[in-house]
Amino acid sequence: MKNDQCRFVEENLWPYLDRELTAKKVAEISLHLKSCSPCQKLHEARAREAALYRSAFLNTPFGDGFAKKFQKRLEVELEKRTLLDPSTDIFTFHPPGPFRRHAVLWTASSCAAALVVAVLLGLVWRPFAAQNSRTVLENGPLPGPIASLPAEEQGLGVFKDGSSAGVVIHRPDREIDHGYKAIEAGSRFTRSNGGQELCMELLDGTRLVFAAGPLDFLVSPDLRPRGSFSGELRRGKLAAHVVPQGENRTFEISTPHARVKVVGTRFELEVTEVDGQPVTRLAVREGKVLFLDGSGDTEILVTPETGSVTMPLPSPLGPPEGTVPSPLGPPEGTVPSPLGPPKGTVPPDAKSPAPAPKPQPVPELDSPVSGGKN
Amino acid sequence: MDKEDRQLVQRVLSGDIQAFNGLVKKYNRLAGALSYAICGDFQMAEDLVQEAFLKAYSSLRSLRDPGKFKVWLAGIVKSKTIDYVRQRKSFWSIPPDSTFGSAESESLGLNSAEDLVLKEEFRNKILEAIRGLPEADRLVIALKHMEGLSYKEIAEITGDSVNAIESRLFRARATLRKKLDHLLKC
Numbered sequence: 374m375k376n377d378q379c380r381f382v383e384e385n386l387w388p389y390l391d392r393e394l395t396a397k398k399v400a401e402i403s404l405h406l407k408s409c410s411p412c413q414k415l416h417e418a419r420a421r422e423a424a425l426y427r428s429a430f431l432n433t434p435f436g437d438g439f440a441k442k443f444q445k446r447l448e449v450e451l452e453k454r455t456l457l458d459p460s461t462d463i464f465t466f467h468p469p470g471p472f473r474r475h476a477v478l479w480t481a482s483s484c485a486a487a488l489v490v491a492v493l494l495g496l497v498w499r500p501f502a503a504q505n506s507r508t509v510l511e512n513g514p515l516p517g518p519i520a521s522l523p524a525e526e527q528g529l530g531v532f533k534d535g536s537s538a539g540v541v542i543h544r545p546d547r548e549i550d551h552g553y554k555a556i557e558a559g560s561r562f563t564r565s566n567g568g569q570e571l572c573m574e575l576l577d578g579t580r581l582v583f584a585a586g587p588l589d590f591l592v593s594p595d596l597r598p599r600g601s602f603s604g605e606l607r608r609g610k611l612a613a614h615v616v617p618q619g620e621n622r623t624f625e626i627s628t629p630h631a632r633v634k635v636v637g638t639r640f641e642l643e644v645t646e647v648d649g650q651p652v653t654r655l656a657v658r659e660g661k662v663l664f665l666d667g668s669g670d671t672e673i674l675v676t677p678e679t680g681s682v683t684m685p686l687p688s689p690l691g692p693p694e695g696t697v698p699s700p701l702g703p704p705e706g707t708v709p710s711p712l713g714p715p716k717g718t719v720p721p722d723a724k725s726p727a728p729a730p731k732p733q734p735v736p737e738l739d740s741p742v743s744g745g746k747n
Numbered sequence: 748m749d750k751e752d753r754q755l756v757q758r759v760l761s762g763d764i765q766a767f768n769g770l771v772k773k774y775n776r777l778a779g780a781l782s783y784a785i786c787g788d789f790q791m792a793e794d795l796v797q798e799a800f801l802k803a804y805s806s807l808r809s810l811r812d813p814g815k816f817k818v819w820l821a822g823i824v825k826s827k828t829i830d831y832v833r834q835r836k837s838f839w840s841i842p843p844d845s846t847f848g849s850a851e852s853e854s855l856g857l858n859s860a861e862d863l864v865l866k867e868e869f870r871n872k873i874l875e876a877i878r879g880l881p882e883a884d885r886l887v888i889a890l891k892h893m894e895g896l897s898y899k900e901i902a903e904i905t906g907d908s909v910n911a912i913e914s915r916l917f918r919a920r921a922t923l924r925k926k927l928d929h930l931l932k933c
Binding site for chain 1: 764768769772773775776778779780783789790792793796797800801804821866870873874877888889891893897898913916917920923924927930931932
Protein backbone atom coordinates (compact mmCIF):
# COMPACT_ATOMS: atom_id res chain seq x y z
CA MET A 374 0.00 0.00 0.00
CA LYS A 375 1.25 3.42 -0.92
CA ASN A 376 1.52 5.82 1.93
CA ASP A 377 2.22 9.55 1.85
CA GLN A 378 5.92 8.88 2.04
CA CYS A 379 5.77 6.62 -1.03
CA ARG A 380 3.80 9.26 -2.94
CA PHE A 381 6.35 11.87 -1.98
CA VAL A 382 9.16 9.64 -3.27
CA GLU A 383 7.31 8.85 -6.48
CA GLU A 384 6.70 12.54 -7.18
CA ASN A 385 10.29 13.49 -6.50
CA LEU A 386 12.11 10.54 -7.99
CA TRP A 387 13.17 12.27 -11.19
CA PRO A 388 14.44 15.42 -9.45
CA TYR A 389 16.17 13.04 -7.00
CA LEU A 390 17.94 11.25 -9.85
CA ASP A 391 18.65 14.57 -11.57
CA ARG A 392 20.25 15.88 -8.34
CA GLU A 393 17.88 18.78 -8.17
CA LEU A 394 16.63 18.33 -4.62
CA THR A 395 17.78 19.93 -1.42
CA ALA A 396 20.05 17.92 0.86
CA LYS A 397 17.16 17.49 3.31
CA LYS A 398 14.86 15.98 0.70
CA VAL A 399 17.62 13.75 -0.64
CA ALA A 400 18.26 12.38 2.83
CA GLU A 401 14.55 11.81 3.34
CA ILE A 402 14.15 9.89 0.09
CA SER A 403 17.34 7.88 0.55
CA LEU A 404 16.15 6.77 3.96
CA HIS A 405 12.76 5.75 2.60
CA LEU A 406 14.29 3.81 -0.30
CA LYS A 407 16.25 1.66 2.13
CA SER A 408 13.11 0.42 3.78
CA CYS A 409 10.50 0.35 0.97
CA SER A 410 10.82 -2.39 -1.61
CA PRO A 411 8.23 -1.07 -4.17
CA CYS A 412 9.87 2.37 -4.12
CA GLN A 413 13.27 0.74 -4.49
CA LYS A 414 12.05 -1.06 -7.61
CA LEU A 415 10.64 2.15 -9.00
CA HIS A 416 13.93 3.90 -8.27
CA GLU A 417 15.88 1.17 -10.11
CA ALA A 418 13.51 1.33 -13.08
CA ARG A 419 13.86 5.11 -13.38
CA ALA A 420 17.64 4.89 -13.01
CA ARG A 421 17.74 2.28 -15.79
CA GLU A 422 15.58 4.53 -17.93
CA ALA A 423 17.92 7.49 -17.40
CA ALA A 424 20.94 5.32 -18.28
CA LEU A 425 19.22 4.21 -21.47
CA TYR A 426 18.60 7.79 -22.56
CA ARG A 427 22.20 8.71 -21.74
CA SER A 428 23.49 5.76 -23.75
CA ALA A 429 21.61 6.98 -26.82
CA PHE A 430 23.68 10.15 -26.71
CA LEU A 431 27.04 8.51 -26.04
CA ASN A 432 28.15 7.92 -29.59
CA THR A 433 27.84 11.39 -31.08
CA PRO A 434 30.27 13.49 -33.12
CA PHE A 435 30.64 15.95 -30.25
CA GLY A 436 33.29 16.15 -27.55
CA ASP A 437 37.07 16.50 -27.82
CA GLY A 438 37.07 15.12 -31.37
CA PHE A 439 34.79 17.91 -32.49
CA ALA A 440 36.97 20.54 -30.84
CA LYS A 441 40.09 19.27 -32.65
CA LYS A 442 38.28 19.11 -35.97
CA PHE A 443 36.90 22.59 -35.49
CA GLN A 444 40.28 24.04 -34.58
CA LYS A 445 41.69 22.85 -37.92
CA ARG A 446 38.68 24.28 -39.75
CA LEU A 447 39.09 27.63 -38.01
CA GLU A 448 42.76 27.77 -38.96
CA VAL A 449 41.90 27.02 -42.60
CA GLU A 450 39.16 29.65 -42.65
CA LEU A 451 41.45 32.26 -41.15
CA GLU A 452 44.21 31.40 -43.57
CA LYS A 453 41.80 31.71 -46.49
CA ARG A 454 40.57 34.93 -44.94
CA THR A 455 36.96 33.86 -45.21
CA LEU A 456 36.47 34.95 -41.62
CA LEU A 457 37.05 38.25 -40.05
CA ASP A 458 39.38 37.95 -37.11
CA PRO A 459 37.52 39.55 -34.20
CA SER A 460 40.79 40.87 -32.85
CA THR A 461 41.20 43.08 -35.91
CA ASP A 462 38.32 45.41 -35.62
CA ILE A 463 38.40 47.54 -38.73
CA PHE A 464 34.96 49.01 -38.56
CA THR A 465 34.05 49.62 -34.96
CA PHE A 466 34.14 53.25 -34.10
CA HIS A 467 35.39 53.96 -30.61
CA PRO A 468 33.62 57.08 -29.43
CA PRO A 469 35.31 59.45 -27.04
CA GLY A 470 34.75 59.02 -23.29
CA PRO A 471 31.38 60.68 -22.66
CA PHE A 472 29.83 58.90 -25.64
CA ARG A 473 30.97 55.40 -24.72
CA ARG A 474 27.70 54.64 -23.00
CA HIS A 475 26.00 55.10 -26.35
CA ALA A 476 28.47 52.97 -28.23
CA VAL A 477 25.74 50.94 -29.96
CA LEU A 478 24.04 54.07 -31.17
CA TRP A 479 27.35 55.44 -32.33
CA THR A 480 28.24 52.24 -34.18
CA ALA A 481 24.84 52.07 -35.87
CA SER A 482 24.94 55.72 -36.87
CA SER A 483 28.52 55.35 -38.09
CA CYS A 484 27.53 52.37 -40.25
CA ALA A 485 24.51 54.24 -41.61
CA ALA A 486 26.62 57.32 -42.30
CA ALA A 487 29.31 55.19 -43.98
CA LEU A 488 26.67 53.60 -46.18
CA VAL A 489 25.19 56.96 -47.15
CA VAL A 490 28.64 58.29 -47.99
CA ALA A 491 29.43 55.14 -49.96
CA VAL A 492 26.20 55.48 -51.94
CA LEU A 493 26.87 59.14 -52.58
CA LEU A 494 30.34 58.37 -53.79
CA GLY A 495 28.95 55.69 -56.07
CA LEU A 496 31.05 53.09 -54.39
CA VAL A 497 28.35 50.59 -53.47
CA TRP A 498 29.24 47.43 -55.22
CA ARG A 499 27.11 46.56 -58.20
CA PRO A 500 27.14 42.85 -58.75
CA PHE A 501 28.82 41.68 -61.91
CA ALA A 502 28.92 45.04 -63.57
CA ALA A 503 32.45 46.20 -64.06
CA GLN A 504 31.74 49.64 -62.78
CA ASN A 505 35.05 50.43 -61.28
CA SER A 506 38.17 48.64 -62.29
CA ARG A 507 39.93 49.65 -59.09
CA THR A 508 37.40 47.96 -56.85
CA VAL A 509 38.79 45.04 -54.92
CA LEU A 510 36.37 42.77 -53.17
CA GLU A 511 37.76 41.24 -50.05
CA ASN A 512 36.50 38.39 -47.99
CA GLY A 513 35.02 38.13 -44.61
CA PRO A 514 31.68 38.60 -42.97
CA LEU A 515 30.81 41.99 -41.68
CA PRO A 516 32.12 42.89 -38.29
CA GLY A 517 28.75 44.14 -37.21
CA PRO A 518 25.12 44.16 -38.29
CA ILE A 519 23.81 46.65 -40.79
CA ALA A 520 20.77 48.53 -39.60
CA SER A 521 17.48 47.49 -41.18
CA LEU A 522 18.76 44.23 -42.68
CA PRO A 523 17.86 40.90 -41.06
CA ALA A 524 20.80 38.77 -39.97
CA GLU A 525 20.40 36.35 -42.89
CA GLU A 526 20.73 39.14 -45.39
CA GLN A 527 23.76 40.79 -43.97
CA GLY A 528 26.71 41.46 -46.17
CA LEU A 529 29.03 38.83 -47.39
CA GLY A 530 32.15 40.82 -47.69
CA VAL A 531 34.00 44.03 -47.41
CA PHE A 532 35.38 45.97 -50.27
CA LYS A 533 38.03 48.58 -50.41
CA ASP A 534 38.75 51.09 -53.05
CA GLY A 535 41.83 53.06 -52.32
CA SER A 536 41.28 54.61 -48.94
CA SER A 537 37.51 54.17 -48.98
CA ALA A 538 35.75 51.11 -47.64
CA GLY A 539 32.24 49.81 -48.00
CA VAL A 540 30.23 46.69 -47.49
CA VAL A 541 28.89 44.22 -49.95
CA ILE A 542 25.25 43.50 -49.36
CA HIS A 543 23.63 40.59 -51.07
CA ARG A 544 19.89 40.98 -51.16
CA PRO A 545 17.32 38.74 -52.79
CA ASP A 546 16.70 41.39 -55.38
CA ARG A 547 20.33 41.37 -56.44
CA GLU A 548 21.44 38.75 -58.85
CA ILE A 549 23.63 36.22 -57.11
CA ASP A 550 21.72 36.48 -53.91
CA HIS A 551 19.06 34.18 -55.31
CA GLY A 552 21.22 31.50 -53.87
CA TYR A 553 23.34 33.34 -51.38
CA LYS A 554 21.79 31.91 -48.27
CA ALA A 555 22.42 28.42 -49.52
CA ILE A 556 26.01 28.95 -50.48
CA GLU A 557 28.32 27.20 -48.09
CA ALA A 558 29.24 29.44 -45.24
CA GLY A 559 32.79 30.48 -45.80
CA SER A 560 32.51 30.42 -49.57
CA ARG A 561 34.72 33.16 -50.78
CA PHE A 562 33.89 35.87 -53.27
CA THR A 563 36.62 37.93 -54.83
CA ARG A 564 37.00 40.31 -57.70
CA SER A 565 39.82 39.60 -60.06
CA ASN A 566 41.20 40.96 -63.29
CA GLY A 567 40.78 44.53 -62.23
CA GLY A 568 37.23 44.00 -61.04
CA GLN A 569 36.07 42.54 -64.34
CA GLU A 570 35.32 39.09 -62.98
CA LEU A 571 33.73 37.72 -59.87
CA CYS A 572 35.32 34.65 -58.40
CA MET A 573 33.46 32.37 -56.05
CA GLU A 574 35.58 29.87 -54.19
CA LEU A 575 33.85 27.06 -52.37
CA LEU A 576 35.22 25.45 -49.25
CA ASP A 577 36.64 22.47 -51.12
CA GLY A 578 38.73 24.78 -53.30
CA THR A 579 36.42 24.64 -56.33
CA ARG A 580 36.49 27.96 -58.17
CA LEU A 581 33.83 29.52 -60.34
CA VAL A 582 34.86 32.62 -62.25
CA PHE A 583 31.97 34.68 -63.57
CA ALA A 584 32.68 36.93 -66.50
CA ALA A 585 31.84 40.61 -66.39
CA GLY A 586 28.45 41.48 -67.81
CA PRO A 587 24.91 40.35 -67.11
CA LEU A 588 24.74 37.26 -64.97
CA ASP A 589 22.06 35.22 -63.31
CA PHE A 590 23.44 32.35 -61.30
CA LEU A 591 21.42 30.46 -58.75
CA VAL A 592 22.85 28.09 -56.20
CA SER A 593 20.41 25.37 -55.36
CA PRO A 594 18.81 26.11 -52.02
CA ASP A 595 18.95 22.46 -50.98
CA LEU A 596 22.70 22.59 -50.74
CA ARG A 597 23.88 20.99 -47.53
CA PRO A 598 27.08 22.17 -45.92
CA ARG A 599 28.61 18.79 -46.60
CA GLY A 600 26.57 17.85 -49.61
CA SER A 601 26.71 18.21 -53.32
CA PHE A 602 26.88 21.42 -55.23
CA SER A 603 24.09 22.25 -57.61
CA GLY A 604 23.83 25.53 -59.46
CA GLU A 605 21.86 27.00 -62.30
CA LEU A 606 23.36 29.37 -64.83
CA ARG A 607 20.43 31.24 -66.34
CA ARG A 608 22.36 33.95 -68.02
CA GLY A 609 26.00 34.84 -68.47
CA LYS A 610 29.27 33.05 -68.58
CA LEU A 611 31.44 31.19 -66.12
CA ALA A 612 34.66 29.27 -66.02
CA ALA A 613 34.97 26.52 -63.44
CA HIS A 614 37.83 24.66 -61.85
CA VAL A 615 36.19 21.85 -59.96
CA VAL A 616 38.38 19.89 -57.58
CA PRO A 617 37.84 16.11 -57.57
CA GLN A 618 34.57 15.40 -55.80
CA GLY A 619 34.19 12.74 -53.15
CA GLU A 620 32.30 9.53 -53.74
CA ASN A 621 29.01 10.87 -52.42
CA ARG A 622 29.42 14.40 -53.61
CA THR A 623 28.43 15.65 -57.01
CA PHE A 624 28.91 18.94 -58.76
CA GLU A 625 26.27 19.90 -61.25
CA ILE A 626 25.38 23.08 -63.09
CA SER A 627 22.25 23.34 -65.18
CA THR A 628 21.22 25.93 -67.74
CA PRO A 629 17.86 26.48 -69.45
CA HIS A 630 18.98 24.01 -72.14
CA ALA A 631 21.40 21.60 -70.60
CA ARG A 632 23.08 20.14 -67.55
CA VAL A 633 26.74 19.60 -66.80
CA LYS A 634 27.81 16.89 -64.40
CA VAL A 635 31.32 17.04 -63.13
CA VAL A 636 33.63 14.77 -61.22
CA GLY A 637 36.68 17.00 -61.14
CA THR A 638 37.66 19.16 -64.08
CA ARG A 639 38.06 22.56 -65.63
CA PHE A 640 35.53 23.87 -68.05
CA GLU A 641 33.80 26.96 -69.43
CA LEU A 642 30.07 27.27 -69.67
CA GLU A 643 28.05 29.98 -71.35
CA VAL A 644 24.38 30.70 -71.87
CA THR A 645 24.18 32.78 -75.01
CA GLU A 646 22.46 33.17 -78.35
CA VAL A 647 23.55 31.89 -81.71
CA ASP A 648 21.62 33.17 -84.72
CA GLY A 649 18.91 34.36 -82.39
CA GLN A 650 18.57 30.93 -80.80
CA PRO A 651 19.32 30.53 -77.09
CA VAL A 652 21.99 27.90 -76.53
CA THR A 653 24.36 26.65 -73.88
CA ARG A 654 27.95 26.30 -74.92
CA LEU A 655 30.50 24.12 -73.15
CA ALA A 656 34.23 23.74 -73.58
CA VAL A 657 36.33 21.46 -71.39
CA ARG A 658 39.94 22.21 -70.56
CA GLU A 659 40.77 19.29 -68.35
CA GLY A 660 39.06 16.03 -67.38
CA LYS A 661 35.67 14.88 -68.61
CA VAL A 662 32.25 16.43 -68.37
CA LEU A 663 28.92 14.83 -69.02
CA PHE A 664 26.82 17.29 -71.02
CA LEU A 665 23.10 16.52 -71.02
CA ASP A 666 20.24 18.26 -72.72
CA GLY A 667 17.35 19.57 -70.62
CA SER A 668 15.34 16.35 -70.92
CA GLY A 669 18.33 14.12 -70.26
CA ASP A 670 17.64 12.22 -73.51
CA THR A 671 20.89 13.33 -75.08
CA GLU A 672 24.16 13.16 -73.29
CA ILE A 673 27.65 13.76 -74.56
CA LEU A 674 30.90 13.07 -72.81
CA VAL A 675 32.96 16.16 -73.50
CA THR A 676 36.75 16.18 -73.16
CA PRO A 677 39.38 18.78 -74.10
CA GLU A 678 39.73 17.05 -77.46
CA THR A 679 36.03 17.44 -78.23
CA GLY A 680 36.22 21.21 -78.47
CA SER A 681 33.23 23.37 -77.70
CA VAL A 682 29.77 21.86 -77.84
CA THR A 683 26.43 23.61 -77.81
CA MET A 684 23.09 22.41 -76.52
CA PRO A 685 20.43 22.03 -77.81
CA LEU A 686 22.14 20.20 -80.61
CA PRO A 687 22.01 22.15 -83.84
CA SER A 688 19.70 21.19 -86.63
CA PRO A 689 21.18 18.93 -89.36
CA LEU A 690 20.53 21.79 -91.78
CA GLY A 691 22.69 24.25 -89.92
CA PRO A 692 25.89 25.91 -91.11
CA PRO A 693 28.75 23.90 -92.55
CA GLU A 694 31.43 22.20 -90.55
CA GLY A 695 34.31 24.12 -89.15
CA THR A 696 32.53 27.14 -87.80
CA VAL A 697 32.61 26.27 -84.15
CA PRO A 698 32.99 29.39 -82.08
CA SER A 699 35.42 29.60 -79.24
CA PRO A 700 33.47 29.45 -75.99
CA LEU A 701 34.99 32.57 -74.69
CA GLY A 702 36.21 34.27 -77.76
CA PRO A 703 34.53 37.10 -79.61
CA PRO A 704 31.00 36.27 -80.71
CA GLU A 705 31.03 35.32 -84.31
CA GLY A 706 27.51 34.10 -84.69
CA THR A 707 28.70 30.66 -85.59
CA VAL A 708 27.42 27.30 -84.43
CA PRO A 709 29.04 23.93 -84.01
CA SER A 710 29.28 21.52 -86.87
CA PRO A 711 25.93 20.01 -87.72
CA LEU A 712 27.25 17.28 -89.95
CA GLY A 713 28.02 14.71 -87.35
CA PRO A 714 31.20 14.15 -85.46
CA PRO A 715 34.49 13.15 -86.94
CA LYS A 716 35.65 9.79 -85.64
CA GLY A 717 36.34 9.66 -81.97
CA THR A 718 34.85 12.98 -80.97
CA VAL A 719 31.64 11.59 -79.57
CA PRO A 720 31.92 8.84 -77.04
CA PRO A 721 30.22 5.52 -77.73
CA ASP A 722 27.95 5.96 -74.74
CA ALA A 723 26.26 9.05 -76.13
CA LYS A 724 22.54 8.40 -76.09
CA SER A 725 21.83 10.20 -79.31
CA PRO A 726 23.90 11.46 -82.19
CA ALA A 727 25.90 14.49 -81.26
CA PRO A 728 27.53 17.09 -83.45
CA ALA A 729 31.19 16.92 -84.20
CA PRO A 730 32.58 20.10 -82.86
CA LYS A 731 36.10 20.90 -83.89
CA PRO A 732 38.61 21.25 -81.10
CA GLN A 733 39.04 24.85 -80.20
CA PRO A 734 41.72 26.50 -78.16
CA VAL A 735 40.29 27.11 -74.73
CA PRO A 736 41.56 30.07 -72.75
CA GLU A 737 43.22 29.58 -69.42
CA LEU A 738 40.97 29.77 -66.42
CA ASP A 739 43.05 32.51 -64.93
CA SER A 740 42.84 34.62 -68.04
CA PRO A 741 40.07 37.16 -68.39
CA VAL A 742 36.76 35.63 -69.33
CA SER A 743 35.57 38.23 -71.71
CA GLY A 744 34.38 39.08 -75.12
CA GLY A 745 31.27 36.89 -75.32
CA LYS A 746 27.71 37.93 -75.89
CA ASN A 747 25.23 37.36 -73.17
CA MET B 748 27.51 34.94 -15.56
CA ASP B 749 30.55 32.84 -16.24
CA LYS B 750 33.83 34.41 -15.24
CA GLU B 751 35.85 31.86 -17.21
CA ASP B 752 33.84 32.60 -20.37
CA ARG B 753 34.39 36.30 -19.90
CA GLN B 754 38.15 35.78 -19.69
CA LEU B 755 38.20 33.45 -22.69
CA VAL B 756 36.19 35.88 -24.82
CA GLN B 757 38.47 38.74 -23.86
CA ARG B 758 41.52 36.68 -24.77
CA VAL B 759 40.02 35.85 -28.19
CA LEU B 760 39.31 39.51 -28.79
CA SER B 761 42.91 40.30 -28.04
CA GLY B 762 44.03 37.80 -30.68
CA ASP B 763 44.38 34.48 -28.84
CA ILE B 764 42.78 31.83 -31.09
CA GLN B 765 43.50 29.05 -28.61
CA ALA B 766 41.17 30.73 -26.16
CA PHE B 767 38.34 30.24 -28.64
CA ASN B 768 39.16 26.56 -28.75
CA GLY B 769 38.63 26.54 -25.00
CA LEU B 770 35.11 27.80 -25.59
CA VAL B 771 34.57 25.20 -28.32
CA LYS B 772 35.72 22.41 -26.00
CA LYS B 773 33.47 23.66 -23.26
CA TYR B 774 30.32 24.16 -25.28
CA ASN B 775 30.36 21.91 -28.31
CA ARG B 776 28.34 19.16 -26.65
CA LEU B 777 25.76 21.66 -25.51
CA ALA B 778 25.59 23.15 -28.99
CA GLY B 779 25.36 19.65 -30.46
CA ALA B 780 22.50 18.69 -28.14
CA LEU B 781 20.64 21.84 -29.09
CA SER B 782 21.13 21.42 -32.80
CA TYR B 783 20.34 17.71 -32.71
CA ALA B 784 17.16 18.36 -30.75
CA ILE B 785 15.96 20.62 -33.54
CA CYS B 786 17.21 18.85 -36.67
CA GLY B 787 17.20 15.24 -35.49
CA ASP B 788 20.38 14.30 -37.35
CA PHE B 789 23.77 14.12 -35.62
CA GLN B 790 25.75 14.48 -38.82
CA MET B 791 23.87 17.59 -39.85
CA ALA B 792 24.06 18.91 -36.29
CA GLU B 793 27.85 18.57 -36.46
CA ASP B 794 28.01 20.69 -39.61
CA LEU B 795 25.60 23.26 -38.26
CA VAL B 796 27.44 23.56 -34.96
CA GLN B 797 30.69 24.12 -36.85
CA GLU B 798 29.02 26.89 -38.81
CA ALA B 799 27.60 28.33 -35.61
CA PHE B 800 31.03 28.43 -33.95
CA LEU B 801 32.51 30.11 -37.03
CA LYS B 802 29.74 32.68 -36.89
CA ALA B 803 30.31 33.14 -33.17
CA TYR B 804 34.03 33.64 -33.76
CA SER B 805 33.66 36.25 -36.43
CA SER B 806 30.91 38.18 -34.61
CA LEU B 807 32.40 37.86 -31.15
CA ARG B 808 32.92 41.59 -30.96
CA SER B 809 29.16 42.09 -31.14
CA LEU B 810 28.67 40.09 -27.90
CA ARG B 811 27.89 42.80 -25.41
CA ASP B 812 28.34 40.78 -22.24
CA PRO B 813 31.16 38.20 -22.63
CA GLY B 814 29.91 36.44 -19.50
CA LYS B 815 26.80 35.42 -21.42
CA PHE B 816 28.67 33.61 -24.18
CA LYS B 817 26.78 30.36 -23.55
CA VAL B 818 23.32 31.82 -24.06
CA TRP B 819 24.52 33.90 -27.01
CA LEU B 820 26.05 30.83 -28.67
CA ALA B 821 22.87 28.84 -28.03
CA GLY B 822 20.94 31.53 -29.89
CA ILE B 823 23.25 31.24 -32.90
CA VAL B 824 23.03 27.44 -32.92
CA LYS B 825 19.23 27.54 -32.70
CA SER B 826 18.96 30.12 -35.44
CA LYS B 827 21.33 28.22 -37.79
CA THR B 828 19.52 24.94 -37.19
CA ILE B 829 16.01 26.37 -37.50
CA ASP B 830 16.98 28.07 -40.77
CA TYR B 831 18.32 24.79 -42.08
CA VAL B 832 15.27 22.80 -41.01
CA ARG B 833 12.87 25.34 -42.54
CA GLN B 834 14.76 25.29 -45.81
CA ARG B 835 15.00 21.53 -45.77
CA LYS B 836 11.35 20.91 -44.94
CA SER B 837 10.21 22.61 -48.07
CA PHE B 838 12.08 20.03 -50.14
CA TRP B 839 11.96 16.76 -48.27
CA SER B 840 11.62 15.51 -44.78
CA ILE B 841 14.59 15.34 -42.49
CA PRO B 842 16.65 12.25 -43.20
CA PRO B 843 16.85 9.66 -40.45
CA ASP B 844 19.94 9.99 -38.40
CA SER B 845 22.94 8.14 -39.66
CA THR B 846 24.98 6.16 -37.21
CA PHE B 847 28.52 6.95 -36.35
CA GLY B 848 31.70 5.00 -36.05
CA SER B 849 32.13 2.70 -33.15
CA ALA B 850 34.97 4.63 -31.56
CA GLU B 851 33.06 4.98 -28.33
CA SER B 852 31.27 1.67 -28.48
CA GLU B 853 33.59 0.19 -25.90
CA SER B 854 32.26 2.57 -23.33
CA LEU B 855 28.89 0.91 -23.69
CA GLY B 856 30.34 -2.33 -22.37
CA LEU B 857 29.91 -4.24 -25.61
CA ASN B 858 31.35 -7.69 -25.82
CA SER B 859 30.52 -9.16 -29.17
CA ALA B 860 29.46 -8.17 -32.65
CA GLU B 861 25.99 -9.39 -31.79
CA ASP B 862 25.92 -7.14 -28.73
CA LEU B 863 27.06 -4.28 -30.88
CA VAL B 864 24.24 -4.75 -33.34
CA LEU B 865 21.75 -5.15 -30.52
CA LYS B 866 22.98 -2.00 -28.78
CA GLU B 867 22.89 -0.08 -32.03
CA GLU B 868 19.31 -1.22 -32.60
CA PHE B 869 18.42 -0.14 -29.08
CA ARG B 870 20.07 3.19 -29.62
CA ASN B 871 18.27 3.78 -32.87
CA LYS B 872 14.94 2.96 -31.28
CA ILE B 873 15.56 5.37 -28.44
CA LEU B 874 16.66 8.11 -30.82
CA GLU B 875 13.64 7.43 -33.01
CA ALA B 876 11.36 7.78 -29.98
CA ILE B 877 13.09 11.02 -29.03
CA ARG B 878 12.70 12.34 -32.56
CA GLY B 879 8.97 11.66 -32.26
CA LEU B 880 8.63 14.07 -29.33
CA PRO B 881 7.56 17.70 -29.80
CA GLU B 882 10.58 19.96 -30.36
CA ALA B 883 10.45 21.58 -26.93
CA ASP B 884 10.42 18.14 -25.27
CA ARG B 885 13.27 16.88 -27.49
CA LEU B 886 15.25 19.89 -26.45
CA VAL B 887 14.99 19.26 -22.72
CA ILE B 888 15.69 15.55 -23.15
CA ALA B 889 18.81 16.22 -25.24
CA LEU B 890 20.11 18.94 -22.95
CA LYS B 891 19.49 16.80 -19.89
CA HIS B 892 20.75 13.42 -21.08
CA MET B 893 23.35 14.38 -23.65
CA GLU B 894 24.87 17.31 -21.83
CA GLY B 895 23.70 16.67 -18.26
CA LEU B 896 22.59 20.22 -17.67
CA SER B 897 20.68 21.21 -14.54
CA TYR B 898 17.09 22.42 -14.77
CA LYS B 899 18.35 25.94 -14.15
CA GLU B 900 20.89 25.75 -16.97
CA ILE B 901 18.28 24.37 -19.37
CA ALA B 902 15.90 27.14 -18.36
CA GLU B 903 18.58 29.71 -19.03
CA ILE B 904 19.03 28.43 -22.56
CA THR B 905 15.38 27.92 -23.45
CA GLY B 906 14.15 31.04 -21.67
CA ASP B 907 11.55 29.06 -19.68
CA SER B 908 11.13 28.83 -15.93
CA VAL B 909 12.78 26.06 -13.90
CA ASN B 910 9.37 24.69 -12.99
CA ALA B 911 8.36 24.58 -16.64
CA ILE B 912 11.53 22.64 -17.47
CA GLU B 913 10.88 20.16 -14.67
CA SER B 914 7.31 19.54 -15.87
CA ARG B 915 8.41 19.27 -19.49
CA LEU B 916 11.09 16.75 -18.62
CA PHE B 917 8.62 14.76 -16.57
CA ARG B 918 6.12 14.73 -19.43
CA ALA B 919 8.73 13.91 -22.09
CA ARG B 920 10.09 11.00 -20.07
CA ALA B 921 6.58 9.67 -19.49
CA THR B 922 5.96 9.74 -23.25
CA LEU B 923 9.25 8.03 -23.94
CA ARG B 924 8.53 5.40 -21.32
CA LYS B 925 5.29 4.52 -23.09
CA LYS B 926 7.01 4.36 -26.46
CA LEU B 927 9.94 2.34 -25.20
CA ASP B 928 8.05 0.14 -22.79
CA HIS B 929 9.25 -3.05 -24.50
CA LEU B 930 12.90 -1.94 -24.34
CA LEU B 931 12.74 -0.89 -20.73
CA LYS B 932 11.46 -4.31 -19.72
CA CYS B 933 14.38 -6.09 -21.41
